[in-house]
Amino acid sequence: MRARLVAAVVAALIIGGCTSPTAAGSPQINDVTVFAAASLTDAFNKAGDEFAKTNGRVRFIFNFGSSSTLATQITNGAPADVFASADEANMQKIVDAKLTDGAPALFAGNRLAIAVAAGNPKQVASLADLARPGLVVVLAAPTVPAGRYALDSLAKAGVKVTPASQELDVRSVLNKVALGEADAGIVYVTDVLSAGARVGNVAIPEQQQVVARYPIAIVTGAKGRQLARTFVDYLIGADGQRLLAGFGFSRP
Amino acid sequence: MRAERPPLPVTILAVLAIAFFVLPIAGLVYRAPWATALDELTRPEALTALRLSLVVSLAATALAVLFGVPLAWVYARVPFPGKNVARALTTLPMILPPIVGGVALLFAFGRTGLIGQFLDAGLGLRIAFTTTGAILAAAFVATPFLVLTVEAGLRSMDRRYEEAARTLGASRWLVFRRVTLPLIAPALFAGAVLSWARGLGEFGATITFAGNLPGTTQTLPLAVLIALETRPEVAVMLSLLLLAVSLVILIALRDRYLRFS
DSSP states (O other), rough: HHHHHHHHHHHHHHOOOOOOSSSSOOOOOEEEEEEEEEEHHHHHHHHHHHHHHHOSSEEEEEEEOOOOHHHHHTTOOOOOOOEEEESSHHHHHHHHTTTEEEEHHHEEEEEEEEEETOOTOOOOGGGGGGSTTTEEEEETTSSSSHHHHHHHHHHHHTTOOOOSEESHHHHHHHHHHHTTTTTTEEEEEEHHHHHHGGEEEEEEGGGGOOOOEEEEEETTTTTHHHHHHHHHHHHHHHHHHHHHHHHHHOOO | OOOOOOOOOHHHHHHHHHHHHHHHHHHHHHHOGGGGGHHHHHHHHHHHHHHHHHHHHHHHHHHHHHHHHHHHOOOOOOOOOHOOOOOOOHHHGGTTTHHHHHHHHHHHHOOOOTTTTHHHOOOOOOOSSSHHHHHHHHHHHHHHHHHHHHHHHHOOOOOOHHHHHHHOOOOHHHHHHIIOOOOOOHHHHHHHHHHHHHHOOOOHIIIIIOOOOOOOOOOHHHHHHHHHHHHHHHHHHHHHHHHHHHHHHHHHHHHHHHHHH
């Protein structure tokens, strides 16, 4: 009796796990799984909402993280429909693994900024100030696009910084500053904007800037291929570009 | 224990359960670059993480023993109101998502935290982003293992030896050191080794509270994550190393952690 019960439960679990949960008759909800760079978090959440308004029953499943982590996940078979990277190098990994459906398209640009505590109590004015002893500076890890861009920018400024931590993605850098744990961090302009009053912004002059270019691509074997394509077209199109500009992204 | 022939469904499910745990390990072994295994493990980034992990996990174990044994003694011997709540609070890190633990540590010992703001302003002491922070993170998740094991050991020991020592005129402190501690030595050992293994594997609280800097806070598990994107071979070898250490510990302790806790 008990064995039969256990067997029934196990069978129910197995069968339940194999069939789709959508009930017959109800209109299909289409999932689109988007793997996107951490810096796109706010912009893509909003873009998903906007897109859903005109494209009916679509549900976005976002996976935000460092582009390098996401690229590793996709090359190991993670079920992404769309990949948006904060640099071309990580997109190239997907292209090299023959995992893109069509060529990647550039859809956004970004620049760097120094995030400091609200009100800038440590009076950081430039990249050179980040080398000041006693100042707690966090950067993104050099394996992450934001970390590499930061090192490029520091190199242009001729500044050597000893970071207190190399965070796993750019949003962790921002959070460490917003939490008051770090005095300053190098992030994207868009990150500083998204943090609002929680952090202060110190601009990096043009000659020390590094421009980040964001490519986007459909991943091979995407389940929601058609819808994914429409979403990418929306981002590249006028409406998407206007939305991205609202979050501080430039044209690619 | 008498050997018993299990019913077929039990056998099948048990075998599936074993496969579920063995297959991921097999996956690692399969991917491991055996030909260059030693080279991968002796790369500077691997060695740095190894050295730091040893320091952090051993220091965390020392903290766990120093504070955990007295705590276990109080739990086992002293009745006080709210003991169940206290015990639940000190066991919490065992089941708490480590990231939550890291955030909590940040809000306590971070620069703007409950205690941290005074440490920073008064003493100029910074814990986040330091090796001390990594040690605290590891101790936070590891100590409950020691406390539970030692408390169980204290409860199951024969107290007549302590009473005899007391009637012979030994002070409470002397009894604790010369009678109680030797009697619970096996439980203490098992608890220390378990908490060491837990501290060695700590990731979430470390990355959140202590950050990630090679040589300072980048312990083995953090190095594995970073290496996975740059040198997967190093990541695989470091993972196997962590796995081997943990496996040896569990086999050596056999069922001790079951018996005491």
